[in-house]
Amino acid sequence: MLKQSLHVTMHAGWADFPHDVAKLMKDPAYREAIVRKSDLEGLAKALSSLRRGLTARVVFQIGNSDNSTHWCLLVGNPQQGVFDEIYGSLLCIDMKLIGPGRAGALLGEDAGPAQHPVSDQQLSSRHLEALQNRLASGNGLIDRLQGICSWDNSNAFDSLLFSDVQQAEDKVVVYGAGAAFADLKEGGAYPYEGTIAEMIVSLNLDHMIAEDTMESLKPIDWALFVPHGIRSYFAVPTFAGGTIRGVLIFCSSNANQFSEEQKDFFVQIANVVFSTQNLFSER
Secondary structure, three states, X not given: OOOEEEEEEOOOOOOOOOOOHHHHHHOHHHHHHHEOHHHHHHXXXXXXXXXXXXXXXXXXXXXXXXXXXXXXXXXXXXXXXXXXXEEEEEEEEOHHHHOOOHHHHHOOOOOOOXXXXXXXXXXXXXXXXXXXXXXXXXXOHHHHHHHHHHHOOOOOOOEEEEEEEEHHHOEEEEEXXXXXXXXXXXXXXXXXXXXXXXXXXXHOXXXXXXXXXXXXXXXXXXXXXXXXXXXXXXXXXXXXXOEEEEEEEEEXXXXXXXXXXXXXXXXXXXXXXXXXXXHHHOO
């Protein structure tokens, strides 16, 4: 593929990709041998679009030597002017993740209207004081994150993730709260490359919204958010001395949960959290 950086991410029990990725992308005869016949035309059209620098997304099935079948999602997005490349991801998706009938949703056919329960909301001084008191009474980072989740009664988010960014060690360390992250390993580390923090720094952003993680190109979304049922999020970073230090990520199990109109609401919360004394030393 022309000017394409292709990442292969495995999910839900597919330990090793059983086929040659380069040949799958470039060799029509190879595709015909392994891709379900009814999916060949759609895959060929998506690859053609990517070669022309257009955004493309397609779901298709691949057969294996043991006669089993796996669903795959190929997504690509032009990034000219940013990285001057077209980035793509080939993802193996277990049906436990996408569920019956989810192929259409992955292609954007059932997105439905966006749901934004909080719109252009300013937190009152009383609400901010209540949040500060909740954080002050917390015992450690996880307890404080749980306190933020229980403090919010607007249904603006249902889970929360804090990413401790350690660029010098080329990693981020994550801590979660809320039902979605009940089984998350506390202090789990992920490579810095492909994270929300890296994209925020690369694009010089002061916040970032993911409308649907199942349409994402970021490896961290498929490694961390999708497996925990997170479909959208609103991320707010904090910097120290010009270096990104952490990211507070408000999460939802619903796609299209967040909008730009909610920026002030989430930034206010994040500012209170980031100003908490010893936040980065109590994990």
